[in-house]
Amino acid sequence: DIQMTQSPSTLSASVGDRVTITCRASQSVNIWLAWYQQKPGKAPKLLIYKASSLESGVPSRFSGSGSGTEFTLTISSLQPDDFATYYCQQYSSYCSFGQGTKLEIK
Amino acid sequence: EVQLVESGGGLVQPGGSLRLSCAASGFTFSNYWMNWVRQAPGKGLEWVANIKQDGGEKYYMDSAKGRFIISRDNSKNSLYLQLNSLRLEDTAVYYCARPLSPTGATGAYTWGQGTLVTVSS
Numbered sequence: 001d002i003q004m005t006q007s008p009s010t011l012s013a014s015v016g017d018r019v020t021i022t023c024r025a026s027q028s029v030n031i032w033l034a035w036y037q038q039k040p041g042k043a044p045k046l047l048i049y050k051a052s053s054l055e056s057g058v059p060s061r062f063s064g065s066g067s068g069t070e071f072t073l074t075i076s077s078l079q080p081d082d083f084a085t086y087y088c089q090q091y092s093s094y095c096s097f098g099q100g101t102k103l104e105i106k
Numbered sequence: 107e108v109q110l111v112e113s114g115g116g117l118v119q120p121g122g123s124l125r126l127s128c129a130a131s132g133f134t135f136s137n138y139w140m141n142w143v144r145q146a147p148g149k150g151l152e153w154v155a156n157i158k159q160d161g162g163e164k165y166y167m168d169s170a171k172g173r174f175i176i177s178r179d180n181s182k183n184s185l186y187l188q189l190n191s192l193r194l195e196d197t198a199v200y201y202c203a204r205p206l207s208p209t210g211a212t213g214a215y216t217w218g219q220g221t222l223v224t225v226s227s
Contacts, residue, residue, distance in 0.1 A: 034214040049213070095153040
């Protein structure tokens with residue numbers, strides 16, 4: 001099974017900040033990596049697929065990069081609506097998720 | 107617009123059973139693998155099972171094998187998950203999820219709103 005590890009687990013930031021979340025895979029997943037945003041009591045929302053493709057309707061301040069075993073999600077300028085938990089998911093070999101990164105208001 | 111609407115969750119005693127349903131609309135259901143993913147309270151996401159377009163292939167996470175049964179009815183655009191021999195640790199919100207691509211068994215998902223299963227005595 002492929003293990004996905006996100007860092008940090010919690011991130012405190014302010015509106016307007018640039019933030020980066022990292023996701024590492026225990027073995028190569030090529031570019032088969034997605035990022036989701038989840039708010040309390042809601043279903044996850046797809047942000048990025050194939051490591052760097054922006055899902056339709058997602059603001060351009062979100063971007064993804066990486067391949068193989070190391071990936072990043074970057075939010076270029078945090079907005080109040082962005083404070084949430086973020087998950088990465090590999091779908092190269094079945095499916096597994098990172099443990100999540102909670103983005104909090106500083 | 108893709109819509110996935112789950113139902114069937116509730117409170118059940120350990121050892122009991124429940125059948126979850128997912129009604130799909132806004133896309134050609136029979137063209138896609140379909141998945142169930144769950145999330146225990148305050149925890150992360152965990153893939154549970156998936157089923158091929160024609161129902162001919164089904165896969166489960168290890169702890170679900172022999173207890174859960176995934177099925178689908180393409181004539182009703184519906185996905186199901188039969189939960190048997192439920193354990194306390196099966197308590198979770200269960201999400202129906204569709205991969206982005208019709209060629210993927212798993213993948214970047216579109217999600218339903220989820221249905222809560224609580225296993226408690």
